[in-house]
Amino acid sequence: MRHVADIPHPEMKLTLLAWNGKYLLKCEQGPFEQTYKVAELDLLGGDAELPQVLDEAFVAAVLRRFAEMRTDFGDALERHDLV
Template identity: 50%
Template sequence: MRYVGDISSTDHYKIALYTWNGKYIVKVEAGLYEQTYKVSEMDFLGDEADIHKLFSDEAFLKTIFARFNQMHTDFQEAIERVETS
C-alpha cells in the first residue's frame, strides 16, 4: 500500500489517501476508531482531486462522524456489559 497524502487533518481526525492494487484506500481515523473506504481507481479515472472532493463533502463527513460517535457508544456499552457480567 502506497501512502499518497492527507486529505484532511485536525486535532480530532485524520483522513489519509493510499493506493493499492488498483484501488484508492481512504482511512478516516478519529481517536481509537478507524473507518476505511476502498474505491476502484477506475471509478474516478485516476483523478485524486475527485477523491479529495468526495471526502470534503460536508453531508458525507457528517455521516462519517456520526458513525464514529455510534462506534464509540457501541464500544462503551460492550465494555459495560463485560464488566458487569
C-alpha cells in the same frame, strides 16, 4: 501500499492510500478507524477527484459513525463489567 496524501481535517485524520488498483480512504479518530475502498477506475480524474467526495454530508456521516462506534464499544464494555 503507496501513500498518496494526507487530507487535513480538524476532527479526524484522513489518509489517502493506493493499493492493488484501489484508492483507500482511511479515516481515524482516536482508537477507531473507518476505511473506504474505491476502484481507481471509478475516479476517472484520479485521486484529484476524491476531495469532491469528501463533502459536508459525507464527513458528517463519518463523524456520526465514529460516535456510534464509541457508544457501541462502551456499551459492550459495560455489559461485561469491564469499565
